[in-house]
Amino acid sequence: MAATPHAENELSPKFCCMHVVTNTKQSLTPFKIKSWSKFIECQSRWQNLDCFEGEIARRTTQQFGLSLTQTEPNVIPGSGYHRECYQKFCNVRRLQTAESKRRKLQTDEDADIESDCGNEGDSSVLLQASSSGSKVLRSSFKTPQHDKQRKDVLSNVCLICQKDAYLKTITGARSKVKLTTCERKEAHILLEAARLHGDHRILLQIEHKDLVAIEVRYHNKCYRNFTRGVIEMKSTAEKESKFEPSFKVFAESIVTARLIKGQEILRLKTLNVLFRQIVKNTQALDASHFTTQRLKVQLRTRFHNLVFVKPSKRFESEIVYAKDINVDNIVERVAEQFQTPISECSTTTSDESDARTTDATADDYTRLRTLYHASQIIKSILQNTTSAPRWPPTADDLTIDAARNIVPVPLFSFLTWCVGFSDEAELTDQVCISEDNNQRILSLAQDLLYTSKKGCILLPKHSSLAMTIRHMTGSARLIGMLNRFGHCVSHSMVLEHDTALAESQLKRGDDALPDGEQDCFTTLGNHIR
Structure with a gap:
């Protein structure tokens, strides 16, 4: 029985009617009624566009004479399509995008034509006005729709950087x-x-x-x-205008009266204390946050005849005095302050009080200097401590002996002397104290090390305490609270430590015992052995 043309086309397609994907390796598919109608609809729309799909559509139309009235798929013998070609050729979104671009180009061309016509019309208006001698009005000209950027308006770019971001x-x-x-x-x-x-x-x-x-x-x-x-x-x-009334009083009563006219020499810190008192008495405001640097800026801005001298010792405040100060008066004043009485008869009550004041000031200065030097020594000890235990720390790294090896001996001895646990002057070895006091001093020393290193050091106390809290309570909030006070590591560090321990145990194998454990056979095993 002979096959019908429709069946022959359906069974053996020979070519693709919309071959837009050149490197496809798919097999040809025969047309159905639905796919053919979709192809004809897109064919009629593509052939009006200037693109690759439009060229394919126009070539197919010229070769086979297609039209929208041909609804049967057997019009072109042996025709079919590749699936990729059909998806690309009959994509409605791509077709709409191409049509919108075509309409936009057509609109721009029409606008240019109208602009050219408008310019010709304007020139004709000028010629008519010049020939007739009439006045040229603004309404006689046609305003184009796409006006250029006005001269009195800046361009649509950033004024500062002059580029797009x-x-x-x-x-x-x-x-x-x-x-x-x-x-x-x-x-x-x-x-x-x-x-x-x-x-x-x-x-x-x-x-x-x-x-x-x-x-x-x-x-x-x-x-x-x-x-x-x-x-x-x-x-x-x-901010400065907030204390302006108080600063006027301070400038008259302190700066002008004492520094400039009285030719006194005062510390910048003393001036700041006096200014705070004046603010409290004058405006009833709290100026405790007013720093000496802000006061120095104000004084330099308003009083150019003031001199600020930085002392050689960094912990001392700057010295402030007037530029035109009389050196002879200063020398005489200093000599009177530190002179020694010739005899007991010439010593008055005021001289004794001045002597006591001078001795107290000297004692305070000596004490301050000693404390400052001691703090610098402890600071250098803390900075030079670089203890890096192995990772991950095991049980052997989290003991009292391990903490004792990490804490520097001078730091341990200093803390012991501070709290009064011992009066023994020893720096070569740790001072002998009770076991309870030893643990307390080690805890304080580790807290100082952890704080000075900003948490970037592994210490037995902080690692073991966080791990213990996690295994006993499982509370991340409690670990976070203790970490903020500097008593233990963070919760994320605990998780990282726990994971590293598990990974190290897995690397050793399933039958390996943890560190510190020894093989212990049963009684029967020992007997057989």
């Missing part, structure tokens, strides 16, 4: 940063920042102009970086 989204794609239009309250800040930086390019564009009218645009990040200095100056000025 991009940000990466969560998916990794780049998105253009939007520009912010300048508002009225921000105009003077931008102008002051340009003057502060001496940026003549920006000043040429915005100085003596309305920034809102000329539509100044910028990126928010560029604006923050450019105006940071002006905003900080304004905030500092606002």
